[in-house]
Amino acid sequence: MADRKLRIATCSLAGCFGCHMSLLDIDERILELAQHITFDRTPLNDVKKIGPCDVGIVEGGVCNAENVHVLKAFRRNCRILVAVGACALTGGVPAMRNNVDLWDCFQEVYQYGGGIEDGQVPNDPELPLPFDKVHPVHEVVRVDLSLPGCPPPADLFWKVLTDLVAGRTPTFDRTLVHYD
Amino acid sequence: MSGRTFTLDGQPVPFTEGETVMEAALAAGVYIPHLCYRPGYGHHGSCKVCTVAIDGHNAASCTTRAREGMAVETATPELADMRRALVEMLFVEGNHTCPACEKSGECELQAVAYHIGMAAPRFDFFFPARDLDASHPDVILDRNRCILCELCVRASRDVDGKNVFAIGGRGIRARLIVNAASGRLGDTDLAKDDAAVRVCPVGAILRKGDAYTKPVGQRTFDLRPIAAVAIEEARRERERRRG
């Protein structure tokens, strides 16, 4: 190993970027990591288009059409797809709308919610269209690895990334697993 | 002590007549993951998480009496994988949103899932429509988080003597129901200190006003793994019985 840097892409679908923040919480260890990895598409470098990668890290659930386009592009391009955080693994907090009718959601948000006057439902083609329900990532594409947590602790990101850099299959470490 | 033993993963485990495999194992300091069993409550055997292989046949350890010379296995790779699938089933069956649940860190479903090494459920989620009952002044009932272990049913009937809870419906539509003409918790004589309220292993039955009194990070299973907590709980129950 180590002749070639591991190419990694990251994205946040229906998530809060908390998992990305937790990844950055590896703090100064990111300098050591940077010697072994290089970032492809990620909000960290603002590159928008993904190319062939070794590892794709996906945060957040699948709530709209754009999420599916991004997720499928990640699956096509990444050798190992890693779902991170409660939303990617279970739908999480965004999925709590799953038993509220979509029409009720739109009405509450755009028409009758507090402080709205003359509200109307936006219909610009630039806006991603939401699904009836929010789905975890594994219901839309095949996932190779799941990191639980809200967010997964920085040490879990560190362990998994260093394992992948070293060519090891990451194992389940009970002390680093928390769903909340 | 009668000096009778069976083997658990090859190790001898002593038991007294009438004890279940689960009781004997916990007394010997061996944790078998479980959800619907609780020391001091009637044997139930519905969650099946405690399934072990007894002389080659699978059975729930919480409802099987220990017998002299039986060979019990619990730490096998096959059982580990099936237990994981079982706990995953419980997660996809309900709406378990750990980050938004005040029981997180005190929840046995969560802690058992940590113990057995569940990273994420492999099955598709049901996202069922389930009701929340906030009609009681001191207690909230959130059916989204119910795992149908019937501990509250047993506690209310056998300990509190009130019979507040029951299971209604069949199959995947089975739900925890409330024994009142209105079906509402507020119309029962349930009190906030009842065993039925305390016994809930998940966040389905909660006392109002108690949420977040203990910060995340300092909760029961943040500090100690469920194996240690369960062995300790079983020891306390044995001491209580001895008086």
Place this chain on the structure above:
Amino acid sequence: MGGPSGTCVPWREFERRIAFEDVPSAGAFMVFSRGRDMFEVARNFAHFFAHESCGFCTPCRVGTSLLANTMDKLAAGKGSAYDMQRMQTLMRVLLSMSHCGLGHTAAKPVVQTMAAFPDAYERRLKRLDFEPAFDLDAALATARHITGRDDDWAHIVSEEA
């Protein structure tokens, strides 16, 4: 032989004997002509067991429904090798962890038809890799209706390159 949880005897094994030693029966049997699609027979039985499950124990309550849902996914042409793998797990759990005979045998029609008529399953697998259970484009229909949109971005073309 027997009801839905009985033994499936394909035409290749018609020399077998209805006897305690070979194919035991409680007296009931069902005959399916060669024109019948045995996958659809098994799918029907999977739904029967999901409906019959009392809901007491986890493996049967959840497992029978998951199994029926997966059979529906295959029937809708969205099955993959991954689904077959998950069904194997479900069948093992049902068989060896359920509380009563209903759960123990609930997966039998699927297990047996899978073994006896593998073609009926294989031709329903869309991909070897993975396919979602739900129709992505159909899941946008409500939002299209609410917003009145019908542009390209309001659709997800299946088989997206």
